[in-house]
Amino acid sequence: MTAMIAPLAWVCPVFGLGPLGHPPGVSHYLVVGAILFVCGVVCMATKRNALGVLMGIELVLNGANVNFVAFASPWLQADGARSIGLDGQAIAVFVIVLAAAEAAVALAITLNFYNNHATVDVDRADDLKG
Amino acid sequence: MDLGSILTSTLTDTMTVSLPLFRTELALAATIVLLLVCRMLPLARRLDSAFIALGGIAFATWFAWNDLRGLPGAPWGTPADGVVTPLRQELFGGLLLFDPLTAYVRLLLAGFLALYVPFTLASGIPDREDGADFYAMVLGGALGMCLMASANHLLTVFLAVEMASVPSYALSAVLKGRKAASEAGLKYAVYGAGAAGIMLYGISLVAGVLGTCHLPTMAVELPAIVGEGGGRTLVLALGGLMIAVGLSFKLSAVPFHFWCPDVFEGAAAEVGAFLSVASKAAAVALLVRLVSGIGEPVAEAAGGPVAAAGLAATRQFMVFVIAVLAAVTCTLGNLAAYGQTNMKRLLAYSTIAHAGYLMIGAAAVAALLGTRPEAAQRAVAALAFYLGTYLFMNLGAFAIVALLRNRLRSEEIASYAGLIRSSPGIVIAMAVVLVSLIGLPPLAGFVAKFLVFSSVVEAVRLSTAQPLMLVLLVVGGLNTVISLFYYLKVLKVMTFDPPGDDRPSEPLSLVSLSGALVTGLVVPVAALGIFWSGLYACARLAGRIVS
Numbered sequence: 001m002t003a004m005i006a007p008l009a010w011v012c013p014v015f016g017l018g019p020l021g022h023p024p025g026v027s028h029y030l031v032v033g034a035i036l037f038v039c040g041v042v043c044m045a046t047k048r049n050a051l052g053v054l055m056g057i058e059l060v061l062n063g064a065n066v067n068f069v070a071f072a073s074p075w076l077q078a079d080g081a082r083s084i085g086l087d088g089q090a091i092a093v094f095v096i097v098l099a100a101a102e103a104a105v106a107l108a109i110t111l112n113f114y115n116n117h118a119t120v121d122v123d124r125a126d127d128l129k130g
Numbered sequence: 131m132d133l134g135s136i137l138t139s140t141l142t143d144t145m146t147v148s149l150p151l152f153r154t155e156l157a158l159a160a161t162i163v164l165l166l167v168c169r170m171l172p173l174a175r176r177l178d179s180a181f182i183a184l185g186g187i188a189f190a191t192w193f194a195w196n197d198l199r200g201l202p203g204a205p206w207g208t209p210a211d212g213v214v215t216p217l218r219q220e221l222f223g224g225l226l227l228f229d230p231l232t233a234y235v236r237l238l239l240a241g242f243l244a245l246y247v248p249f250t251l252a253s254g255i256p257d258r259e260d261g262a263d264f265y266a267m268v269l270g271g272a273l274g275m276c277l278m279a280s281a282n283h284l285l286t287v288f289l290a291v292e293m294a295s296v297p298s299y300a301l302s303a304v305l306k307g308r309k310a311a312s313e314a315g316l317k318y319a320v321y322g323a324g325a326a327g328i329m330l331y332g333i334s335l336v337a338g339v340l341g342t343c344h345l346p347t348m349a350v351e352l353p354a355i356v357g358e359g360g361g362r363t364l365v366l367a368l369g370g371l372m373i374a375v376g377l378s379f380k381l382s383a384v385p386f387h388f389w390c391p392d393v394f395e396g397a398a399a400e401v402g403a404f405l406s407v408a409s410k411a412a413a414v415a416l417l418v419r420l421v422s423g424i425g426e427p428v429a430e431a432a433g434g435p436v437a438a439a440g441l442a443a444t445r446q447f448m449v450f451v452i453a454v455l456a457a458v459t460c461t462l463g464n465l466a467a468y469g470q471t472n473m474k475r476l477l478a479y480s481t482i483a484h485a486g487y488l489m490i491g492a493a494a495v496a497a498l499l500g501t502r503p504e505a506a507q508r509a510v511a512a513l514a515f516y517l518g519t520y521l522f523m524n525l526g527a528f529a530i531v532a533l534l535r536n537r538l539r540s541e542e543i544a545s546y547a548g549l550i551r552s553s554p555g556i557v558i559a560m561a562v563v564l565v566s567l568i569g570l571p572p573l574a575g576f577v578a579k580f581l582v583f584s585s586v587v588e589a590v591r592l593s594t595a596q597p598l599m600l601v602l603l604v605v606g607g608l609n610t611v612i613s614l615f616y617y618l619k620v621l622k623v624m625t626f627d628p629p630g631d632d633r634p635s636e637p638l639s640l641v642s643l644s645g646a647l648v649t650g651l652v653v654p655v656a657a658l659g660i661f662w663s664g665l666y667a668c669a670r671l672a673g674r675i676v677s
Contacts, residue, residue, distance in 0.1 A: 026338075037331050044324050053320050060327030064334040071338035082341025082351075091285050091343070095330065098292050102323055105296050109303050109315040116312040122320065125313045128392040 026077055029070030036063030050110045050120040054103060061099045065092045140223070148221040151228045153193045154236050158273045161186025162266050169262040179261035183269065184247050191240040198233040198668065205667040217674065220282060224344050227282035227419075234514055234672035235279035235415040239272050242408050242521050245651065249525065252644040253532040255398045256304065264304060267297035268404060275412030281419065284333045284343040291329065291376060294412060295322045298405060302397035314396025321389040325379035332372025339365050345423040352424060357440025367447065374451055377420075380413035381485045383459040391466075394478035399535060402474055403528035406481045411517045414488050418495060418510055421448055422676050425499040442594075445500050449595045453493040457605045460486025464612045473531050473541050476616065480567060481524070483613060488516060490602050491582040495676075497593040498585070503676050505588045511666070511673030512581035518665050519566070519574035519658055526563045526651035530556060533644050543620055548629030555640035557624045559652040564617040566655045569610055574658035579610065581666075 036059050043056030070076055072088025114120050149156070165182055168174040199206050200215035219228045247265070250256065256264035274293025281287040299322060303315025337343045339362050340351045356363050375386060382390040394402040425445045463483030470476040491513045498506035531541060534556070538545050550557045566575035583606055589599040639645050658665060 030338075033331075033334070040327065044320075050316060050320065054323070057320075057323045057327050060324070061330060064327070064330040067331070067334035067338060071334065071341075084337050084341055084343055087285065087343045088337070091288075091337075094285060094289060098289070102292065102296055102326075105300055106319045106323060109299060109312070109319045112303055112306055113312040113316045116307070116309045122316070125316055127310060127313055128317075128395050 024076070026070050026073075026081075029066055029076065033063045033066035033070070036060075036066060039063075048121050048123050050113070050122050051107075053122060054106050054110070057106075058099060058103065061095055065095050068092045068095070144222065147219065148226075151197065151215065151219060151221055152226070154190045154197065154240060155273055155276050157186055157190040157193055158269050158276070161190075162269050162273070165262050165266045165269070178258060179265055180247055180251050183265040184244070186269070187240060187243045187247060191237070191244050194233065194237040194240045197228075198230075198237050198671070201230055201233060201671060203674070204671060205664075221280075224346075225283045225286050226277070226280045227345075228280060229675050231415060231419065231510070231514070231672045231675045232280040234668060235411060235517070236276050237668075238411055238517060238521060239275055239279075239408055242411075242525070243268070243272055245521075245525060246404065246408075248647055249403070249529050249532070249651075250400050252647050253400060253529070254536060255400050255532070260304065264301070267301050267304075271297040271301070271404070272408060275408055278412040279415040279419070281416060282345050282423075284337050284345070284348075287416065287420075288326070288330055288333055290412075290416070291380060292326055294380070294409060295326065298322075298401075298409065301401045301404065302393050304401065305398055308396075310396035311398070312396075314393045317396075318389050318393045321386075322379065325376050325386060328372050329376025329379075332369040332375070335365050335369030336373065339369070345420070346426075349424050349426050352444060353437035353440035355440065356444050357436035357438075370447070371451070373420075374455075377413065377417055378455060380409065381417065381459075381489065382410075382482050383455050383485055383489060384462045384482070385458075387459070387463070387482050390482055391475050391478040394481070395472055395475045399474055399528050399532040399541070402477065403525050403532075406477070406528065407521050407524050410481065410485060410488070411521070413485075414492065414513060414517060417452075417489070417492050418513060419675075421452070421492060421496045422499060422506070422510070424448070425496060426677075442500065445496060446595065449493055449496045449598065452489055452496055453595075453598050453602055456486050456489035456493055457602060458486075459483070459489060460605060460609045461612075464609050464616075467613070467616045470616070471543055473543050473546070473620070476543065476620070477524070477527055477531070480613070480617075483609065484520060484524075484567075486609070487579065487582060487606060488513060490586060490606050491516065493602060494582075494585045494589040494599065497589040497595045497599055499676065501594065502588070502592045505585070505592055506676045507670070507673040508588065509585035509673075510676060511669040512578075512585045514669035514672040515581055515662070515666055516578040518669065519578040519655070522651055522654045522658070523563055523566050523575055526559065526648065526655060527567070529648055529651055530560050530563065533638060533648065537638050543623055545630070546620070546624045547627035548624075550625045551629060553638040555645065556638050556648065557621075559640065559648050560624065561621055562652050562655055564621060566659070568614055568617050572656075572659045574655045574662070577659055577662045583607070 040056045040059030040063060043059060044053050047053050047056060068088040068091045071084045074083040077083050110120055117124055161183060165179055168177060168182055197215050202217055221228055271294050274290050277286060277290035278294055281290050299315060299319040302318050303311050305311040340348050342348055342351060378386040425448060460483055463479050463486055467476050467479035470479060491509060495506055495509040498509055535541050566573035569575045569579035586599055586603045590596055590603060593599060640649055
């Protein structure tokens with residue numbers, strides 16, 4: 001695990017987001033958010049099951065949420081950087097609600113697709129093309 | 131300051147400043163609640179939900195019209211209720227912004243709904259059983275689109291995009307039993323949710339680096355950070371590109387256009403009309419708002435030479451990204467439209483191409499922002515005018531497709547063969563719409579395209595991004611020529627090809643209820659090509675967001 005994070009420890013200070021040392025700063029949280037984001041994107045790109053794709057979307061949204069909450073805390077920021085304050089936490093709460101609503105609609109659509117095609121494989125959604 | 135005084139000042143601000151300028155959206159929201167409540171009450175159930183929706187839309191249109199008329203400098207004097215609206219007013223603590231562009235796009239959307247509901251009534255989708263759900267989702271989507279036009283904070287940008295998208299996913303799958311519709315819904319939902327997720331991550335990066343989500347504050351912070359250069363600028367560019375992914379998806383710009391042809395073909399023509407007109411207008415308004423908000427020259431004075439260089443670099447970046455996307459979108463949309471045999475799919479590619487033309491105009495706005503504010507105002511006005519004419523053109527095209535589907539049971543272009551013999555009126559209406567979509571005089575599409583291209587010419591003459599703008603001008607001109615052929619191919623099939631034997635020869639006359647609707651949509655297309663000064667005066671008003 002340390003070997004995986006080591007390149008990130010080099011990248012984060014380059015981006016001016018503060019070092020990955022002690023005490024934990026905003027960069028540590030950004031690394032977690034970035035890992036969630038990349039996992040989500042990979043999941044969206046590789047999963048052939050519609051439910052798997054939807055799970056990937058949830059991961060992407062929550063990766064962004066981790067960023068927002070980290071940026072919201074004034075104690076995590078590097079010297080001189082501004083935190084976005086309560087806005088960050090408010091956005092995170094809104095995104096949680098919105099992700100639930102979106103998942104509900106997407107699941108209903110997936111169920112409807114299953115009723116018509118007897119599968120939830122996104123590769124089978126290939127009638128429309130050109 | 132104690133809690134009591136904070137509460138009092140928030141309450142006063144909300145009640146006296148924000149809510150009166152928010153009444154269009156409030157009317158839409160109240161109509162949605164009414165639609166959903168009425169289907170639960172036994173007596174109110176007998177009422178057709180389309181009429182409830184129309185009532186609410188009438189209120190929304192009236193409010194939006196008065197807000198536009200109340201603006202200082204509006205061409206019709208003070209409105210009936212005598213309320214003068216401010217030129218620029220932040221609502222709800224800076225989450226939303228009321229300005230001429232907001233007022234214009236809101237009126238456009240409300241006017242679109244007022245034409246759209248009669249169209250769905252005439253074409254028969256949705257049926258009475260689904261009506262309440264369908265109109266609730268249409269109004270909900272339109273509410274999100276109104277918010278997109280007035281977003282002033284990254285939270286409202288994201289929420290508005292999602293509020294416009296999520297009902298659209300459900301709408302595209304509203305024909306539950308059809309395989310193609312369920313496939314369209316699934317594709318739209320998966321692509322859309324993915325693009326929204328990436329956009330949200332980009333928003334989080336931009337907000338974190340700038341330390342704020344409020345667009346005008348971002349515009350103040352941005353130049354100094356970009357001027358310094360280094361890693362933070364890279365993060366900002368990455369976040370900006372991720373936000374561009376979300377916006378490109380809403381605009382159906384290449385390379386995020388894959389959903390558009392599939393959704394338009396699979397979903398009902400009525401849904402296609404909603405997505406192609408209303409969704410596009412809101413996305414263009416949001417793009418203009420972000421571009422003009424970030425590139426506003428006000429911030430230049432504050433930060434000295436470093437900030438000035440940073441602002442110039444930001445503008446250059448925006449112009450480059452929008453211009454490249456615009457050129458590719460326009461060309462690919464027009465080229466891909468060639469081989470299409472399905473009319474809705476052809477209109478989808480036409481929508482993509484028109485998104486490209488609109489983005490060419492947006493690139494001109496971005497290029498002119500720093501140098502010539504008056505020219506930038508004219509460029510925004512050209513876009514606003516384009517959206518106004520596009521409403522009639524595309525709604526007319528989709529209305530004809532939907533009505534012909536009800537007669538012919540087909541949306542293939544080949545099934546339109548020889549239509550001129552049985553229903554000449556509808557073919558003439560289609561000809562007017564398609565020639566206007568090409569952009570030939572004397573129709574509305576010509577004036578709109580002329581205004582957009584003339585703002586690009588101004589950008590070539592006056593801005594610093596001269597070579598790029600010249601390329602855009604050439605690309606736009608060539609694309610107009612390319613688009614000539616596939617639109618005229620449809621007309622050729624309708625007029626010269628012999629009709630098939632198996633076709634029911636039931637004519638669709640313009641002298642009928644649904645025919646009157648088509649006439650009502652097509653006559654403005656022709657009239658706006660000649661009497662365009664009224665709409666252009668409104669559009670000029672909308673252009674006054676740039677100072």
